[in-house]
Amino acid sequence: MTTSPASARWRSGRNWTRTATSRNAAARWWARESATLDASAALPEETAGALHALGYVYLRQGQSRRASVLLLLAARQRPMDAPLMRTLAASLSACGLGERALEVLDHAARLEPEADASRPGRVLRARALLAAGRREEARAAFRDGLEEDAA
Template identity: 50%
Template sequence: MTQAQRDTLHRLVFDYLRHGQNRRALALAMLLASRDDEADPAALRALAVALLAVGRPAQAIEVLDRLDREEPPAAARHLLRGRALHQLGEIEAARRAFRDYLDAPDRQQVAA
């Protein structure tokens, strides 16, 4: 798959999410992230977002843990982890994740 094709599918994942087509978004996100030789952090983040949208926070945390092993900490990942933990009812852990988001040096990039 070319980079242009991957970029198009990535945009389509978020378009589907924006319009409430969460299952379709998840299917595309899984396709993008399924190829280990081509999976990139953006595809894994899209997968985590789609998993949260369909109510699968435990799987989203697994994806976020994988991202933690592959790249340095990022504000967006703290925010997603907080949402996942909140969905799981782990309120105190979610608060810590949200605090980590607020303290993250790259938070301004996420808010923009």
């Protein structure tokens, strides 16, 4: 059985953000995965925590697409879980889906405003802005975080 280079990269765990050819490819992937997840059956409530943990592990290992799938499933079960939403936003940013990540961060900010105002929250927002191609806003967000640390 032969495998394509894309499936070999998937199994090897290489970072997909480096192998994706464009942001359009990431957007097409997002649309395809979202349609699949919407049609899937509901999962038991207790699996959301396990999906969040496993998604976080995949994200830390550089497998942001796999992490996004698991975190999307968990987010369907727990839409009011702010830490889960922030982890999902980080994985979407890593996939190059900055606008989607900003939407998720806005939702998380409504759930926990103090976490969004913290330094890690501002850095996460800056990374999402950078992934969305909004460089000047991202630069300002990074600068604001650094200025607060210096004060």
